[in-house]
Amino acid sequence: MQHPRGFQLQARKKPLALSVFALSIGLPLLSAQASAQISEPPLEEVTVTGIRGSLAQSLDVKRDATSIVDAISSEDIGKFPDKNVADSLQRIPGVSVDRIWGEGRDIFVRGTDSTLNRTLMNGQNVSSAYWWANDNPSRGFNYSILASELVSSLEVYKSLEARHDEGSIGGMVNVRTRRPMDLDPLTINVSAEGVYSDLPDEWDPQLSGLISWKNDSETFGVLASFNSQTRTMRRDGLEVFPTNDLYTVTDQNGATYEDVYVPWGGGSAIFNQDRERDTANVTLQFRPTDAWDIALNYVKSDMDMDNSNQNYLFVVGGYKIPNGDTVTDPVFIPTSDGRQALVGGTIENPDSIGVADEPIVRDAFVESEVLDLDAEYAGDGWVLHMQAGKTSAEGGSTKDRNYWFEGDSRETINFGPNTNEFSFPDVDPLDGSALHLNAANLRDWVRIMEDDETYAQADLDFEVEWGFIETVKVGAKFRDHTIENNRDVGGVDTGNAAIADQVAALNAITLADVSSGPSPMLHAEAATAGSLTQYALMDIDLAAQKIDSILDAGAMTYAEDQRAYYKINEEITAAYAQADFSTGNLRGNFGVRVVQTDQTSNAYMDGTLGAVSRSYTDTLPSVNVIYDVRDDIILRAAASRAMARPTFQNLSSNIVINATSGTATAGNPELEPIMADQFEFGAEWYFAEASLLAATYFNKDLSTFVFTDTQPEQIDGDTINVTRPYNAPNGADIQGIELQYQQDLGLGFGFLANYTWTDAEVPANDDGTRLELPGNSKDQFNASVYYENDFVSLRVSYNMRSESYGGLTSGSQLATDEYDQWDATADWTLTDNFTVFATAVNFTNEIIYQRTSDGLPVGFYENGPRYSVGLRYQF
Numbered sequence: 023m024q025h026p027r028g029f030q031l032q033a034r035k036k037p038l039a040l041s042v043f044a045l046s047i048g049l050p051l052l053s054a055q056a057s058a059q060i061s062e063p064p065l066e067e068v069t070v071t072g073i074r075g076s077l078a079q080s081l082d083v084k085r086d087a088t089s090i091v092d093a094i095s096s097e098d099i100g101k102f103p104d105k106n107v108a109d110s111l112q113r114i115p116g117v118s119v120d121r122i123w124g125e126g127r128d129i130f131v132r133g134t135d136s137t138l139n140r141t142l143m144n145g146q147n148v149s150s151a152y153w154w155a156n157d158n159p160s161r162g163f164n165y166s167i168l169a170s171e172l173v174s175s176l177e178v179y180k181s182l183e184a185r186h187d188e189g190s191i192g193g194m195v196n197v198r199t200r201r202p203m204d205l206d207p208l209t210i211n212v213s214a215e216g217v218y219s220d221l222p223d224e225w226d227p228q229l230s231g232l233i234s235w236k237n238d239s240e241t242f243g244v245l246a247s248f249n250s251q252t253r254t255m256r257r258d259g260l261e262v263f264p265t266n267d268l269y270t271v272t273d274q275n276g277a278t279y280e281d282v283y284v285p286w287g288g289g290s291a292i293f294n295q296d297r298e299r300d301t302a303n304v305t306l307q308f309r310p311t312d313a314w315d316i317a318l319n320y321v322k323s324d325m326d327m328d329n330s331n332q333n334y335l336f337v338v339g340g341y342k343i344p345n346g347d348t349v350t351d352p353v354f355i356p357t358s359d360g361r362q363a364l365v366g367g368t369i370e371n372p373d374s375i376g377v378a379d380e381p382i383v384r385d386a387f388v389e390s391e392v393l394d395l396d397a398e399y400a401g402d403g404w405v406l407h408m409q410a411g412k413t414s415a416e417g418g419s420t421k422d423r424n425y426w427f428e429g430d431s432r433e434t435i436n437f438g439p440n441t442n443e444f445s446f447p448d449v450d451p452l453d454g455s456a457l458h459l460n461a462a463n464l465r466d467w468v469r470i471m472e473d474d475e476t477y478a479q480a481d482l483d484f485e486v487e488w489g490f491i492e493t494v495k496v497g498a499k500f501r502d503h504t505i506e507n508n509r510d511v512g513g514v515d516t517g518n519a520a521i522a523d524q525v526a527a528l529n530a531i532t533l534a535d536v537s538s539g540p541s542p543m544l545h546a547e548a549a550t551a552g553s554l555t556q557y558a559l560m561d562i563d564l565a566a567q568k569i570d571s572i573l574d575a576g577a578m579t580y581a582e583d584q585r586a587y588y589k590i591n592e593e594i595t596a597a598y599a600q601a602d603f604s605t606g607n608l609r610g611n612f613g614v615r616v617v618q619t620d621q622t623s624n625a626y627m628d629g630t631l632g633a634v635s636r637s638y639t640d641t642l643p644s645v646n647v648i649y650d651v652r653d654d655i656i657l658r659a660a661a662s663r664a665m666a667r668p669t670f671q672n673l674s675s676n677i678v679i680n681a682t683s684g685t686a687t688a689g690n691p692e693l694e695p696i697m698a699d700q701f702e703f704g705a706e707w708y709f710a711e712a713s714l715l716a717a718t719y720f721n722k723d724l725s726t727f728v729f730t731d732t733q734p735e736q737i738d739g740d741t742i743n744v745t746r747p748y749n750a751p752n753g754a755d756i757q758g759i760e761l762q763y764q765q766d767l768g769l770g771f772g773f774l775a776n777y778t779w780t781d782a783e784v785p786a787n788d789d790g791t792r793l794e795l796p797g798n799s800k801d802q803f804n805a806s807v808y809y810e811n812d813f814v815s816l817r818v819s820y821n822m823r824s825e826s827y828g829g830l831t832s833g834s835q836l837a838t839d840e841y842d843q844w845d846a847t848a849d850w851t852l853t854d855n856f857t858v859f860a861t862a863v864n865f866t867n868e869i870i871y872q873r874t875s876d877g878l879p880v881g882f883y884e885n886g887p888r889y890s891v892g893l894r895y896q897f
Contacts, residue, residue: 073808073815074766077774078712081764083177088602088611089646090181090660090702090718092116096174107173108165109845109863111195113804114178115718115760115776118823119165121841122870124257124885125863127166130826131192132180132720133756133780135727135797136162138666138696141195142187144319146394146409147501148197149473151417153327153386160669161189167323167390169249169301171213171230174200180720181660181702182644184600184613185481185495191666191698191722201317202234202243202307208897209234215859215892217253220867221885222294224254228892236307245305255295258544260442260553260882261333262288264363264832264874266732266745267685269343271364274350282354283363283832284339285878288442289380290554291333292541299325315398322391329384332541334451334557336433336444337378338369347371353436357833357876365437365878372448376431379457379533381560382424388417404484407497412476418469423512423573425565426463427533429456436552439877443552452540454533454558459569461528466512466578469586475503490605495613501594505670509586512578524577528569536564548869548882584626588674588689592667593620612645619667623691625676628738634675634691640665654708658718661701668693668728672747677737686737686744694749697725704760712766722756727784729793730829752785754795775805794827794835794875815849832874839871855895863888 076095083093092114106125111117120128120136128136141148141163150164179186179194186194215228228251236243263286271279301323308316343349353366369376394411431448449456481497488494516525538561549555600613622635644662651657667673674689704718726749735744758780766772780802782795801824808817821843828836846862865887872880 073810073817074712074772077764077766077772080175081708081712081714083175084706084714085656085708088609088648089179089183090658090704092178092180094176106165107168107170107176107197110170111165111176111178112821113776113806113819114176115762115804116180116193116720116758116778116780116802117178118799118802118826121843121885122883123166124255124888125166127164128160128162129165129195130797130799131178131190132722132758132778133782133795133798134192134722136160137669138191138797139193139195140187140190141165141197143197143321143392144199144394144396145187145196146392146411146477147187147413147475147503148321148390148392149413149415149475150390151388151415151471151473153325153329153384153388153417153419160671161667163195164388167299167301167325167388168197169230169251169299169323171232171249172199172247172301172303172321174198174204180718181646181700182642182662182664183611183646184598184615184642184644185497186615187499188596188615188617188640188642188665189667191664191696191700191724199303199305199319199321200232200234200245200247201305202236202245203240203309203315205234205236205245207236207238210897211894212896213859213892213894215890217888217890219254219256220887220889221258222254222256226252226254228252228890241309243307245303245307247303249299249301251297251299253295253297253299255293255297256886257293258546258548258884259291259293259333260288260545260548260879261291262437262442262879262881264878264880265339265685266743266831267339268361269339271343271352272346272348273352273367274348274370279352279354279362281361283357283361283878284343285364285832286339287335287337287341287378288444289333289335290544290557291331292544292559293331294329296328297325298327299323313400315400317394317396319394319396320392323389325388327384327386327388329386330381330562331384332379332381332559334554335378335380336435336446337375338364338433338435341375342369342371342433345371345374347374355877357874358835359833361833363832363874363876363878364435366435368447369433369435372432373430375428376433377429377446377449377451377457379427379557379560380424381562381565382422383562383565384419384423385421386417386419388415390415404482407481407483408479410476410478412474414475415473416470418471420468422467422469423570424463424465424467425560425569426460427454427457427560428460428463429458431456437879439873439879440871440882441550441552442548442879442882443550444554445552451554451557454535454537457533457558459528459531459533461514461525461577462516464514464528464569464573464578466573466580467509468512468580469507469509471508472504472506475501477501490603491601492604493602495600495602496598498597499595501592503592503594504589505591506589507587507671507674509583510580511583511586512573512580514573514577515579521577524572524575528572528577531568533558533560536560536568538564545882545884547867547884548871584629585676585678587626588670588676589624590670590673591622591624594618607650608647609650610645610647613643615642615644616640617642617665619695621673621691623673623675623689625674625689627675627677632675636692638695640695640697656706657703658706659701659703664698664700666696666698668695668747672728677744685732686735686742688744688746690747693728693747694726696727699723710766712764712772714762714764716760716762718760720756720758720760724754724756726750726753727795729796732830750784750793754785755783756795756798757781770809770811772808773806776803778802793830794837796827796829799824799826810849813851815851816847818844818846820844827875832876832878834874834876834878836880837873837875839873841868841870843868855897857894857896858891859894860891861889865889 079095232247234245354362479499596617598615677688702720764774
């Protein structure tokens with residue numbers, strides 16, 4: 023009998039009878055082989071290559087699984103379907119990705135937010151961090167740090183077993199890396215690639231290599247791989263910054279409008295990034311006897327990003343309205359909370375600050391590493407598995423310098439769901455001399471976030487003859503997880519007489535003094551007639567000479583930002599028992615997992631470092647049942663209780679006050695974990711080789727979800743509007759249907775498609791407001807057409823995700839518009855050892871539109887298409 027190693031799928035003692043009742047989804051079966059049955063799969067892993075082989079291998083994983091699983095397998099060593107691992111995951115039913123930075127970074131599964139879905143590597147957590155100032159440590163996974171060349175396969179567990187780690191409600195992703203015993207005695211793979219990014223008009227190199235060796239007796243093997251990626255990135259953004267602040271707006275006739283949401287401001291932004299990512303993996307594998315299998319795996323990923331972001335801003339709510347400036351012909355839209363928001367008009371007074379330019383220069387980084395020891399001993403009718411390791415990550419910025427140029431002007435704004443138009447009647451954006459530096463608004467953030475976890479687990483599987491129960495599995499696991507966030511803030515004390523001359527020199531600098539010309543033309547796809555598409559651009563080198571030289575000579579001083587500090591520790595202890603059963607055509611497993619979480623949140627409160635501690639225990643039962651109708655049809659059903667912990671940022675006990683707006687944001691260490699009672703059932707029909715027709719219905723009853731809201735609070739004797747995360751009082755119900763169709767059409771052609779419909783019903787809160795479930799998209803669709811023969815492999819893929827939702831702002835909920843994207847890959851085999859390959863990503867240049875659900879624009883982002891061509895050598 024074969025046994026699982028770590029997190030691998032369990033094999034069966036007898037051939038699987040395969041899959042599903044006939045489905046009617048309106049897709050034709052285009053092959054005469056539609057009624058043919060799949061031949062019995064071998065129990066040992068086999069190496070397959072090419073698109074068709076990869077799809078067949080993924081279907082084998084799905085068929086053999088003892089729970090509801092979807093998988094993606096590498097087409098060959100170093101050849102994953104997408105260069106970005108998250109982009110590959112979106113090809114799986116029910117999985118969507120966030121592409122706000124032009125590639126997949128966070129994933130959403132079955133209508134749940136990215137923070138409710140864990141990603142593991144070889145069954146264990148991988149620490150990850152982020153570089154952007156507005157990002158925070160997350161329970162999700164930053165897929166941008168993971169090189170696709172590292173991956174052998176991806177498995178998405180949608181129904182849980184007791185042996186699985188807790189923490190996922192939508193689904194759990196397991197990333198499997200390669201081991202030397204799985205490959206030929208000597209395997210060498212090297213590739214070189216050039217990537218062209220259309221928006222910045224730049225070519226960048228990428229190199230990867232793998233070498234694997236094992237001895238003739240297969241008692242020892244070693245694998246080493248390396249990937250180096252350079253990428254030049256540009257993103258154009260038309261932005262509006264809505265807030266929860268309310269103002270009184272006065273028009274040109276003296277009429278007043280109370281309790282109006284007014285955006286702080288917004289602008290025309292260009293973001294540039296030069297990114298270098300190096301990923302290394304070394305695996306040692308020992309099999310000193312037939313009973314032992316020991317693997318030591320080390321993975322390290324280093325990513326350095328030099329970023330610049332420049333935004334030419336209007337400042338209607340930040341400066342103009344608080345200054346008492348009137349609005350000529352104001353235009354309002356109603357908001358969901360019964361108020362209204364300002365979306366149009368001319369904000370008067372040419373002698374008050376009305377225009378600004380905000381360049382930000384960042385030196386950022388993300389580092390992550392894993393050291394994992396995995397050992398398995400197979401006795402007579404029992405298997406002992408042990409695994410221990412450490413994973414750590416660090417990310418942030420060693421420099422995040424914010425410059426601020428400002429000038430006096432009126433503003434004219436015109437906003438709509440797909441419109442962001444603003445202009446300055448008194449200033450030409452191409453004339454940098456109209457804006458001068460304001461030393462008081464200069465700042466620098468040095469921010470480090472750290473994520474560390476040590477873990478140890480032991481699992482014992484033993485065969486029994488207890489009626490229909492064949493195997494009993496028991497195990498225990500301990501995790502010690504710590505997240506820490508630190509930030510030092512640099513600023514200029516303009517009231518310090520000792521630096522009065524430096525302050526005067528800084529304030530005398532205009533944007534023209536540090537500009538070498540205008541920006542490129544921006545927003546080619548997102549702009550409308552009145553959008554700002556070009557303006558004077560700060561030259562980073564000139565700014566370093568004329569501004570940084572003064573700041574770094576002592577004009578800028580640094581201090582710890584206590585309000586940004588938090589440290590959260592979780593000690594998690596879990597134990598489980600699970601029974602695998604089989605009787606006739608029925609098989610499956612049932613079990614229970616009990617997990618205790620001891621949590622401590624440290625932060626500064628009123629200037630004093632304090633801690634909030636709590637403990638809770640959860641009992642998580644699960645059952646999976648599979649019925650083999652016949653050799654090609656399987657029925658599946660599953661039920662379980664799942665849990666996910668709130669994000670670390672939400673659990674922090676700190677509070678950050680915005681001195682400009684007089685508002686504050688804070689965490690909530692008393693947030694409850696999110697529980698879900700869930701069930702699903704489905705059917706799979708493997709009607710031909712590498713072919714599948716399947717459907718699954720799922721239902722999740724969430725005890726709560728986390729949303730942000732703003733409430734007045736007393737802080738140091740003042741009443742301040744504080745935005746905190748809260749547990750929704752009534753939870754949410756999610757139900758949906760996943761449909762899959764995959765077929766080898768013959769003559770080298772094939773097709774695969776899937777559609778997911780998700781309906782999330784969220785009861786009204788106590789105040790009567792009703793939210794859409796954050797992260798949910800009602801409709802998702804994926805399709806790929808491929809062709810391959812002995813020399814050529816071609817694939818075109820399409821992905822669509824309908825509107826999704828976020829937090830509350832300006833009286834309504836943030837929404838990301840429907841987004842779709844086209845990608846393509848091609849391979850040409852030159853010889854047995856050499857292959858030329860090419861890719862195209864987002865080749866139709868789709869735009870990401872974000873707005874509130876009431877129609878106030880938030881961000882229109884254009885990342886542009888990417889193309890690559892490369893050469894791969896394999897021995």
